[in-house]
Structures are given as C-alpha cells and as structure tokens.
Amino acid sequence: MTDRRKVLDLGKQVRLVTPLLMVWTLGATVIAVAALQNRIPLTSLFLDPSAISNLPWYVGVLSNFGILAWTVASASAVGGAWVAHQTGRRSAARFLGFGGAAAAVLLFDDLFRLHSSAFPKLLGVPKVVGVAIVTLPTLVWFVVFIAEIGRTRWLILVAALSTFALSVVADQTLRASGSAALVIEDGAKLMGVLAWMVYFVITTHDIARSTIRAAMYKDPVVEFVRSEESATPSTLRDALKT
Numbered sequence: 001m002t003d004r005r006k007v008l009d010l011g012k013q014v015r016l017v018t019p020l021l022m023v024w025t026l027g028a029t030v031i032a033v034a035a036l037q038n039r040i041p042l043t044s045l046f047l048d049p050s051a052i053s054n055l056p057w058y059v060g061v062l063s064n065f066g067i068l069a070w071t072v073a074s075a076s077a078v079g080g081a082w083v084a085h086q087t088g089r090r091s092a093a094r095f096l097g098f099g100g101a102a103a104a105v106l107l108f109d110d111l112f113r114l115h116s117s118a119f120p121k122l123l124g125v126p127k128v129v130g131v132a133i134v135t136l137p138t139l140v141w142f143v144v145f146i147a148e149i150g151r152t153r154w155l156i157l158v159a160a161l162s163t164f165a166l167s168v169v170a171d172q173t174l175r176a177s178g179s180a181a182l183v184i185e186d187g188a189k190l191m192g193v194l195a196w197m198v199y200f201v202i203t204t205h206d207i208a209r210s211t212i213r214a215a216m217y218k219d220p221v222v223e224f225v226r227s228e229e230s231a232t233p234s235t236l237r238d239a240l241k242t
Helices: 010-015 018-036 042-046 061-086 090-112 114-122 127-144 146-150 154-173 179-216 220-231 234-241
Strands: none
Touching: 018 042, 061 090, 061 179, 090 114, 090 127, 090 146, 090 179, 114 127, 127 146, 146 154, 154 179
C-alpha cells in the first residue's frame, strides 16, 4: 500500500500550527499565573518533589509507574473513542470516551492526591467523601455501559477490581503492621492499575480493529442505496412502491 500523504507547503504548515498556538497560549497563561502569585514558592510549583526535598531519584518510583499506567489507560481509551467515532460506531465511541474520562479522573486523583489530601484540606470533606467523588464517574461508567463491558474481555476488569478491593481491605485492616502492610496495600493497588491499563489497551485494540475492518469492507453501492433511501421522503417511497 502506497503512502498517500503529501508534503505540505510552508503556508499550510503555518496554518496548521493553530493547535500548537492554542496549547502554548494556555501553557503561557498557567506559567504567568504561577509567576505572578506570591502565596506558593515557585520552586514548589516548577520543581520535582524529590529535587526540592533533596531525596534520591527513585523516591516514589512505583507510584509514578502507576500514574503512567493510568495515563496509558486514559489515552488509549480516548484514542479508541476517536477511531470508533470516525468509523461510525457511536456506542463504542461513547463507551471508550466515558471510560477514558473516568480513568483520567482516577489519574488526577493519584497524581494530586485529591481524595486523601486536596479535598479534605480545600473542601473540608472527610476522606470517604473524596473517595466517593473520584470513583463516581467510574461507577456511572459501569452502570451505563454494562452491556458494552460484557462484549469485552471483562475478566481483566474483574482482576483489576479484585486487586483494588484487596488494597482497600489492607488499608483498613493492616494500618500498623509495618512494611508488609505497605507492600500488600500499595502493591495490590499497582497491580490493579496495571490491569486497568491492560484492559483499556486491549479493548481499544479490539474495537479499533473491528471498526476499521468494517469500514474498509463496506459495499459502496449498498451504502449509496441506503443513503438515497434515507434521503427520499416516506410519501414518495410509498408512491414508488405502489
């Protein structure tokens, strides 16, 4: 198969940098706000926590792996949603899009410690309320798209939920048991995040492959007839049948 892409001239290249300019404008605004405020030291906003605290580079490395896994899960689902939308699979697009958004909420919760630190301090709510806030989108996704989930490799999702449950149980029952409790609690959480990532990567692959193949093998004549029938008024179709 030959590559049909063409070399873009300079004029088109300049016009196509509009998305970059939009992102840069947003980034410059955030940087300006951070630079102009005086409540939080700039080093706390710009530098890595381990650099500020003079800690070794490997501090929090397993937690960072979990954040990367959340990111892959969310990005895979959103990308798959776009492919499904472009190939006419609206239900699959909604399923993956909502799943990607829910994974993004969990990503930000893990990255900024929303339910354990930010929400209690900023909103004055207990930790359990923070947990409910960040998990609500995922619960809604489960309820709304349970039929779609049943058509995927849901056993991986069960494995993820099982390890998350183990992490919660360890958090509540092994609080003062030392390093073993930490390994069980956070190790189970990391395994759950990895399973979540694998689920969305594989599900996105399966749906994208299915939708792309279906789009490639559509009969153009049949599609033309269907489009003509849908564009013809019902009264005229009835008259033609008689």
